[in-house]
Amino acid sequence: MPELRPLIEDLVAGNHILYNQGIVDGYGHISFRHPDKPDRFFIAAAVAPGRVKDGDILELDLDGKIVSGEERPTYSERFIHAEVYRARKDVHSVIHSHSPTVIPFGITDVPLRPIIQTASFLHTGVPIYNSRLVPEAKSPLVSSPVLGKALVASLAQNNVVLMRGHGNTVVGPDIRETVSRAIYTEVNARLLLQTLSLGRPIEYLDANEAQTMMSRGAGLPNVGASHGVDRIWQMWLDEVRRSEG
Numbered sequence: 001m002p003e004l005r006p007l008i009e010d011l012v013a014g015n016h017i018l019y020n021q022g023i024v025d026g027y028g029h030i031s032f033r034h035p036d037k038p039d040r041f042f043i044a045a046a047v048a049p050g051r052v053k054d055g056d057i058l059e060l061d062l063d064g065k066i067v068s069g070e071e072r073p074t075y076s077e078r079f080i081h082a083e084v085y086r087a088r089k090d091v092h093s094v095i096h097s098h099s100p101t102v103i104p105f106g107i108t109d110v111p112l113r114p115i116i117q118t119a120s121f122l123h124t125g126v127p128i129y130n131s132r133l134v135p136e137a138k139s140p141l142v143s144s145p146v147l148g149k150a151l152v153a154s155l156a157q158n159n160v161v162l163m164r165g166h167g168n169t170v171v172g173p174d175i176r177e178t179v180s181r182a183i184y185t186e187v188n189a190r191l192l193l194q195t196l197s198l199g200r201p202i203e204y205l206d207a208n209e210a211q212t213m214m215s216r217g218a219g220l221p222n223v224g225a226s227h228g229v230d231r232i233w234q235m236w237l238d239e240v241r242r243s244e245g
Contacts, residue, residue: 019050083148098167106162119188123210
């Protein structure tokens, strides 16, 4: 069985990195799939991401129920994670955030497309989950299995789904890669918003460029301790340690 301790440490660090990078504030959450039990996942209790500690990590099943014995409040939108893991066997980490510069692309008809190599993972498309089109939804929150399934249907086989007037959900093969995707989705959105203000034609990354960059590591896959996301993960972690004293 794979060792859980390093994954839990990465999960705690991921929460702090996302907060430090401005991707989450007092709300938002990240999880990872149990490496030995694919119908289980780990996520923090209902704690602000910047304050998550090892003791806050809970094990849940795909019905969103705590299975590790603790009696603690959980995130109401844990069903995002549960239903993604149920539907996407390739996904081993999920992030939901209110990433600020991403919001405009979820409430307009302007598509969020990649313009930087570190956002190559966006090349398959970034669909929008619109809660108004889901009869069971009373608000933009994804607070039930039915709504989680509706969000997953919008996500399909992509890496990111926008959530109208709410934020986004980002998926990936591991914690570090998914954190990098969440950060570079925000960076790409910020740069694209600036580019659109120039009112000139935009040279987006095309599919061939994006796929080439992903295959060579320029899209930040986890390709080794001194390359790709592992290298930049250590920098983000150093920034967290400095900010926390």
